[in-house]
Amino acid sequence: MMKIEGVLLDWAGTTVDFGCMAPVRAFMDSFAANGITVTEEETRKPMGMLKRDHIKTMLSMDRIAAQWQKRYGRSWEPQDIETIYSSFEPELLASLADYTKVKPGVLKTVTELRARGIKIGSTTGYTDTMMKIVAPTAAVQGYQPDCWFSPDATNGMGRPYPYMIFKNIMELKLSDVRCVIKAGDTVSDIAEGRAAGVWSVGIIDGSSVMALTEDAFRSLTEYEKNERREAVRHTFMNAGADYVITDITELPAVIQAIQQQ
Incomplete structure (x- = not known):
């Protein structure tokens, strides 16, 4: 049985900034x-x-x-x-x-993952300078990964290159790429995960691919939400995602499914 040791999360559109605005x-x-x-x-x-x-x-x-x-x-x-x-x-x-509000479900899910002994890392398309604004503001709201790396840490070679993921794996002392999940809200996130050989997970609601603010999303009918979700799901699956989930709260179920393989 494969045990998941680490989950690496993107920032804008995944853990903060609903819609990646x-x-x-x-x-x-x-x-x-x-x-x-x-x-x-x-x-x-x-x-x-x-x-x-x-x-x-x-x-x-x-x-x-x-x-x-x-x-x-x-x-x-x-x-x-x-x-x-x-x-x-x-x-x-x-x-x-103004765009660092932590997305719904993030704090609860991260707490649950850590209770299982899973480490939380992250990669981003932001630079270190930008992250010096985003990370502390998210921390005040209760979200603080164990580490994060921007392309500044990899000689400017960000996504779709796998190097930010490898930096996380080294920092968190994860034993195998097959023990790692990379979750994000863009096609670039999926490509990054695939390049690194980790499990790639796309998150639909609040994603850059869906391209809606939280208010705009909540104003939709359930039928309209599901129509848009299916379109995003199709995009992520075409990009090679191993799993696509509606929101971050479904990550524990993905972990269970992987560990039962």
Whole structure:
């Protein structure tokens, strides 16, 4: 029987910031500041990646690349990533503290997992500077993982690379990748888990993929919620998730299922 020793959780959209709203507006505004209009759908596709990689991925999208060519008379270049990032970072940092509310079910689930002797780690697409805002604010609300690592700890090689997961495994002294679950709310989270060889779990409600604020989500009928949940479930399964759950409170059941294999 395989025993799960550690659960690694993402931050925005998974444990805090229902809907992963903080980065979306900052990305959209930073492109707008450079004369480029992007949609929320385009903005969310690379969500979970290191922020510079996120910008690069967006610039590489056909529609955005064509818009850049039309406005500037040339293709985008590496220095343009830095130009956009220079607008993005201060805007995100200015608003980040407003998007650190711990999601429903997180505290209860983490307490239950720790009671089972499971260690709690985390990975993120945020930088260390951003996490210095997010982590302490979450801690005040009662959520504090045993450790966290950003792409700054892995020479800038964030998701979909597996290195933040490996840093967690080393720090938490976990014995085997098969004893580890990585749970998150983006396709990048699933890719990260698969690259590391751990169990990948997608969380639907409050995810970046669902792209709804908590109020907007709660205003839906049950039929509408379930329609959206199925669409997100399909996205995560297509990305290669081992399990997809409605919300974080279902993690203990996933652990039981894995341990019974």
